Amino acid sequence: MGRGRLRIYLGAAPGVGKTFAMLGEGRRRHERGTDVVVAFVETHGREHTAAQVEGLELLPRLDLSHRGADFTEMDVDAVLRRRPAVALVDELAHTNVPGSRNAKRWQDVEELLDAGIDVISTVNIQHLESLGDAVEGITGVRQQETLPDEVVRRADQIELVDMAPEALRRRLAHGNVYAPEKIDAALAHYFRPGNLTALRELALLWVADRVDEYLQRYRAENHIASTWQARERIVVGLTGGPEGRTLIRRAARIAAKGSGSEISAVYVARSDGLTGASPKELAVQRGLVEDLGGSFHHVLGDNAAEALLEFARGVNATQIVLGSSRRKSWQWMLGPGVGATVAREAGDIDVHIVTHEQVARGRVRPVRRIANLGLPRTIAGWLVGVAGPLLLTWVLTLFPTTGVTHTEMLLYLGLTVGAALLGGLFPALASALVGSLLINWYFTPPVHTLTINSLENIIAMAVFLAVALSVAYVVDLAARRTAEAARSRAEAETLSFLAGSVLSGAHGLPALLERVRETFQMESVALLERPDDFSPWHTAGALGPNPVSRPEDADVDVPVGDRLALALTGRVLPAGDRRVLVAFAAQAAVLLERRRLEEEAAEARRLAEGNRIRTALLAAVSHDLRTPLAGIKASVSSLRSEDVTWEPEDEAELLAGIEAGADRLDHLIGNLLDMSRLQTGTVVPIVREIDLDEVVPLALLGVPEDAVRTDIPEELPMISADPGLLERALGNVVENAVKYNAGAACGFVSVSASVLHGLVEVRIADHGPGIPDEAKEKVFEPFQRYGDAPRGAGVGLGLAVARGFVEATGGTLTAEDTPGGGLTMVFTLPCVKSGVNGRPTAHPGDRPFEHTLPQTERQQRS
Numbered sequence: 108m109g110r111g112r113l114r115i116y117l118g119a120a121p122g123v124g125k126t127f128a129m130l131g132e133g134r135r136r137h138e139r140g141t142d143v144v145v146a147f148v149e150t151h152g153r154e155h156t157a158a159q160v161e162g163l164e165l166l167p168r169l170d171l172s173h174r175g176a177d178f179t180e181m182d183v184d185a186v187l188r189r190r191p192a193v194a195l196v197d198e199l200a201h202t203n204v205p206g207s208r209n210a211k212r213w214q215d216v217e218e219l220l221d222a223g224i225d226v227i228s229t230v231n232i233q234h235l236e237s238l239g240d241a242v243e244g245i246t247g248v249r250q251q252e253t254l255p256d257e258v259v260r261r262a263d264q265i266e267l268v269d270m271a272p273e274a275l276r277r278r279l280a281h282g283n284v285y286a287p288e289k290i291d292a293a294l295a296h297y298f299r300p301g302n303l304t305a306l307r308e309l310a311l312l313w314v315a316d317r318v319d320e321y322l323q324r325y326r327a328e329n330h331i332a333s334t335w336q337a338r339e340r341i342v343v344g345l346t347g348g349p350e351g352r353t354l355i356r357r358a359a360r361i362a363a364k365g366s367g368s369e370i371s372a373v374y375v376a377r378s379d380g381l382t383g384a385s386p387k388e389l390a391v392q393r394g395l396v397e398d399l400g401g402s403f404h405h406v407l408g409d410n411a412a413e414a415l416l417e418f419a420r421g422v423n424a425t426q427i428v429l430g431s432s433r434r435k436s437w438q439w440m441l442g443p444g445v446g447a448t449v450a451r452e453a454g455d456i457d458v459h460i461v462t463h464e465q466v467a468r469g470r471v472r473p474v475r476r477i478a479n480l481g482l483p484r485t486i487a488g489w490l491v492g493v494a495g496p497l498l499l500t501w502v503l504t505l506f507p508t509t510g511v512t513h514t515e516m517l518l519y520l521g522l523t524v525g526a527a528l529l530g531g532l533f534p535a536l537a538s539a540l541v542g543s544l545l546i547n548w549y550f551t552p553p554v555h556t557l558t559i560n561s562l563e564n565i566i567a568m569a570v571f572l573a574v575a576l577s578v579a580y581v582v583d584l585a586a587r588r589t590a591e592a593a594r595s596r597a598e599a600e601t602l603s604f605l606a607g608s609v610l611s612g613a614h615g616l617p618a619l620l621e622r623v624r625e626t627f628q629m630e631s632v633a634l635l636e637r638p639d640d641f642s643p644w645h646t647a648g649a650l651g652p653n654p655v656s657r658p659e660d661a662d663v664d665v666p667v668g669d670r671l672a673l674a675l676t677g678r679v680l681p682a683g684d685r686r687v688l689v690a691f692a693a694q695a696a697v698l699l700e701r702r703r704l705e706e707e708a709a710e711a712r713r714l715a716e717g718n719r720i721r722t723a724l725l726a727a728v729s730h731d732l733r734t735p736l737a738g739i740k741a742s743v744s745s746l747r748s749e750d751v752t753w754e755p756e757d758e759a760e761l762l763a764g765i766e767a768g769a770d771r772l773d774h775l776i777g778n779l780l781d782m783s784r785l786q787t788g789t790v791v792p793i794v795r796e797i798d799l800d801e802v803v804p805l806a807l808l809g810v811p812e813d814a815v816r817t818d819i820p821e822e823l824p825m826i827s828a829d830p831g832l833l834e835r836a837l838g839n840v841v842e843n844a845v846k847y848n849a850g851a852a853c854g855f856v857s858v859s860a861s862v863l864h865g866l867v868e869v870r871i872a873d874h875g876p877g878i879p880d881e882a883k884e885k886v887f888e889p890f891q892r893y894g895d896a897p898r899g900a901g902v903g904l905g906l907a908v909a910r911g912f913v914e915a916t917g918g919t920l921t922a923e924d925t926p927g928g929g930l931t932m933v934f935t936l937p938c939v940k941s942g943v944n945g946r947p948t949a950h951p952g953d954r955p956f957e958h959t960l961p962q963t964e965r966q967q968r969s
Contacts, residue, residue, distance in 0.1 A: 111220040114227045114264040115199065119310040120303055122284035123270040125229035126150065126197055130159035132227055133195045137163060142192040146219075147181035147212075149197050153283060163195075171204045178204040183215045186224070193225045200234035200254040213254045230259060232310040245305045246297060260317065267314045272303035292939065339368040342424040343396075344415050344445070347374060350430045350463035351392045357461050358428045359399045370401030371422060375414045404625050407687075412448035417628065419456055426457045488530015492538030495522040500545045515550060516571050519543075524578050532580065543572055616698045620650045623675070623691050629663075630677035631655070634695050637670050644672075647699055651676075665692040671699070735768035742768075792829035792916045796939050799823055799860055799869065802830055806837035807858075814845045818859040825939045826867050828916045833936075836909035836920070840871050840932045843905050847875035851929070862938070869934035872925045883922040906932075 114132075118125040126148060137143040144164045150156040166189060169182040180203050186194055196219070201212040209215050216226050233242040236253045243249045259265065270278075276298055278284055285293055343358045345351040355372060362368035374389060393403040408414025419427055432444045450458045499518055519542035527535035548555060616634070624632045631651025635644040635658060644657050654676070658664035661674035665688050673692040742761040746753065753761070799819050807815055844856045851874040860869045878886065887910045910920040919935040 109223060111223050111225045112263040113216070113220055113261070114225070114266070115259055115262045116227070116229045116266050116268050117259070117310060117314065118229070118231050118268045119270075119307040120231065120233075120275065120298070122275055122278055123268050125231070125268045127156050127159060128266070128268050129195055129197065129227050129229050130156065130163070133163055133193065134159065136193055144186070144189060144191040144194055146186045146194040146196045147198075148195060151284075152286065155283065164191075169207070171206050173204050173206060180204055180207050181212065181215055183208050183218055186219060187222055190222070191224060193227060194219055196226055196228045199228040199230040199258070200252050202252050211254065213258050230254070232306060232313060235259065235313070238309060238313070241309060242306070245309075246302050248297070265314060265317055267310060269307070269310070272300045272307065275303055276300065339426065340422055340424045341368060341370050341426045341428060342415070342419045342422065343370065343372040343401075343428045344411075344430075344449070345372055345374045345389075345392060346430070347389055347392075348430075348433070349388065350433075351388070352395055353463045354428050354430050354461055355392060355395050355399065355401075357459070359401070361426065361428070361459070362401075370396065370399065371404060371418075371424070372396040372401060373404045373406060373415060373418050375406055375408045375411045405622065406625050406628065412445045412452070415445070415449060416452060416456075418625075419453075421628075424456055426459060427453060428459045428461060431460055431462045485530050485534075488526050488528075488534035489537065491522060491529055492526030492534035493541055495526070496538060496542040496545050500549055504549060515546065519546060520571060520574060520578075527578060535578070536576065539572055539576055546571070616648045616695065616702060617650065619691070619695055619698055620648055623673070623688070623695075624650055626691075627675065627688065628677070629675045631675070633661075633674045634699065635672045635674055636699075639670070647671075648695075663688065665689055667692045667696045671696055735772050739765050739768040739772075792832055794827055794829055794916055796825045797828055797830050797833075798825055799867070802828075802834045802837060803858065803869075806834045806841060809838055809842055810845045810856075814848070814855055815841060816855050816857050818857065820860065823860055823862065823867060826936045827939050828918065828936055829912075832912040832916055833918075836912040837869070837871075837934070839905040839909040840920075840934075844871050844873040844875075844930070844932065847930070848873035849875075851875050865938055867936045867938055869936065870931055871934075872929060872931040874925060874927065874929040877924060877928055877930045878922070886922065887920070 116125040116128045116132075130145075130148065133143045133145070144166050145160060146166055147168065148160060148165075150160070166185050167182060168179040169185070171178045171180060181196060196212065196216055199213050199216060203210060203212060203215070209218070216228060219226050232238060233246075233250050234253050235256050237256045239250055239253060275284075276294060279290060279293060279298055282290065339362065341358045341362055343351075343354050345354065351372075355370075358370050358372075362370050372392065374392075389405075396403045404418065406414055406418060408417075415427070418424075427449060429446045429449060432446055446458075446460055450460070496519060499522060503515060503518075523535050523538040523542060526538040620632050620634065623629070629651070631649065631654040633649040633654035633656070634647045635656070636647045637644045646654065646656060655661045655674050658666070658672040658674050661676055662678060663675040665673045667673065671692075673688070673695055675688075742765045745751070746758065746761055800821075803817060803819055807817070841856065841858065848854075848856050853874040857872045858869070859872075860867060862868075887906050906920075913920045913934060913936075917937050921933050921935075923931050923933060925931045
């Protein structure tokens with residue numbers, strides 16, 4: 108049984124109708140007789156969506172418990188046992204409850220697809236991994252539930268469920284998305300028109316790119332070379348001259364007139380040396396193109412016009428921008444030029460010829476090579492070499508002479524040299540042969556025979572042939588050497604540009620493989636690797652359609668050692684191109700090794716950080732936990748002693764000491780575990796709307812009642828935070844303040860709250876010794892204790908844990924001086940109505956803060 112097909116309904120925001128569309132498609136297939144089941148659907152209480160479920164088979168969910176809370180997830184095993192033709196699975200980016208079969212729902216869906224079950228699912232654009240930063244910049248909310256873009260890209264069908272922002276806001280206002288008590292907050296924050304418009308644009312552009320991938324694949328599979336003007340793609344032809352900047356800016360202005368236009372700047376390194384450019388100027392132009400949102404491409408081509416047109420057709424370009432020729436007026440006799448050739452042969456691609464300051468100023472050009480001059484020059488060489496001697500013979504026969512003269516010899520020799528200059532060696536050889544025969548027949552006595560009677564004429568003919576052949580050979584040799592030097596120069600430019608990019612670390616392995624594919628105009632390129640000579644090959648990196656998985660299947664393969672190979676498909680390369688390809692392959696091996704070294708370095712840093720934390724934890728265990736353990740053991744030993752009869756008062760005192768030591772151990776171990784969670788990134792906040800009155804009383808349970816005074820106004824707005832994490836953070840800071848406030852003139856710590864600039868500030872002030880400004884940040888570092896605090900005062904983690912918990916929920920924790928002396932810890936927490944720094948904050952209906960881990964309960968302190 109083959110793999111199932113995946114269809115995804117993609118939306119820009121909650122409420123656009125993805126689930127409704129998914130269920131509608133399921134109902135249509137069910138009515139056509141397809142075996143359809145609802146594996147998991149979340150209606151969010153929406154009546155119209157729930158009505159779509161009626162008539163469809165609804166599979167039971169899997170019940171799970173985690174930390175005292177009950178959850179339900181999709182039962183993958185039940186779906187596999189039922190084995191329907193189509194399974195409807197909502198919310199593809201959902202994170203499963205710990206203890207589930209897989210960590211993510213998209214992994215569940217992969218199992219269903221591998222089993223041959225077709226799946227229809229839904230996802231919002233903000234849940235794509237690559238768009239996390241963009242969505243956070245738009246909405247102010249960091250998405251916690253994401254899935255790799257590749258999961259969605261591999262879908263067989265992606266259908267965009269689109270809705271105008273105004274229509275979505277009307278749907279929300281009518282109560283069709285969220286409960287009535289959440290509508291106002293949603294409209295004022297996440298569902299603002301600007302947010303929805305930006306998210307909608309993201310969704311449209313992402314789907315457009317996906318459609319473009321389908322289009323390129325279809326064109327490649329069907330060998331379609333003509334341009335399809337589905338999107339404006341502008342190719343800028345660069346020669347490396349200073350006019351390139353003008354052309355790039357002109358192309359950017361053309362692209363700005365149409366949404367979604369793309370710019371590709373192309374520099375053709377020609378093997379005849381006509382486009383020798385300054386690497387410095389090319390680097391400047393490359394930076395300008397990338398700053399304007401385009402891409403720079405460096406390709407090889409013997410004919411600049413043909414290479415440029417081939418590249419333009421390959422990327423389905425609609426417009427080409429070229430500069431006016433820099434030739435002087437007399438240079439037009441050498442040919443029509445690149446601009447005129449491209450304009451004549453562009454077909455349905457529009458060509459823009461842009462004027463610039465370098466027009467008609469001339470251009471320093473190396474000598475053109477003679478070898479491989481093309482069909483027109485070759486024909487001209489043969490005409491001069493064969494027809495020229497015949498025409499010259501007819502002219503000379505009009506003026507009869509008594510024998511061959513030096514003038515006639517020189518005329519025939521001139522034709523031979525001209526044939527060599529135009530057509531190379533073989534036309535020159537033909538010219539020498541035809542000329543010698545004609546001289547012998549018409550002008551060397553006896554005439555009209557191939558016999559030569561005079562020794563002087565024999566010597567003259569021999570010298571003529573020797574000089575003609577020597578000149579032809581030297582001219583052709585010089586032409587080949589010039590061509591080879593020009594090609595070597597082009598290769599050196601390409602390799603220098605490549606090496607500079609690799610050494611600077613500006614591009615990775617995918618960029619290098621793309622450069623290989625563009626430079627040699629291949630269909631696909633793959634870097635293959637195997638651990639030993641007997642193991643199968645696996646792909647370390649690949650680009651292009653249908654890359655090969657074995658070197659022997661490629662049109663061109665370049666081995667790099669015994670266990671690495673660069674394999675290309677598309678055409679067979681000449682030996683000269685293979686020399687350059689070997690250098691590319693070596694650079695690919697270097698980049699692959701660099702990537703592995705970077706991964707190993709990152710792993711080493713992670714291990715070093717873990718070792719540092721473990722060392723600190725061991726130090727804390729060996730020192731700070733010894734005192735309470737020793738006290739508990741001493742008290743227990745005393746109580747168990749049969750030699751002493753304890754009075755009730757003494758026994759109560761020993762029990763109180765045991766309890767105090769146990770509480771102290773509980774507190775220290777709790778902080779150590781919390782710090783470990785923060786260091787490993789496993790703290791997952793569950794953010795919701797809460798009131799400070801829910802958290803502050805619980806945070807004060809671990810301190811004496813008379814040690815703290817609170818001032819929490821009832822009119823404070825709701826805040827967005829994780830109650831458990833905030834309680835732990837407040838509790839640690841309050842306990843720290845009470846400890847350092849002991850002995851102060853003011854015998855209590857004050858806890859107050861207020862609203863400032865749309866944020867809620869909680870201030871915990873003590874009147875102890877305080878700390879200097881330079882130490883205010885250090886106290887938040889792990890295992891730091893200010894001043895001469897004794898070992899028994901703790902391991903120095905309380906404030907570090909508090910700051911980590913607060914920042915995990917979008918708040919801040921800072922230290923400042925208390926007026927009159929002491930230290931004040933300031934918690935800045937986001938309001939539900941205003942958000943952090945004026946940005947909108949999530950509420951339960953927004954779904955950006957969907958977390959599956961239940962709320963962490965704070966350890967109670969006696």
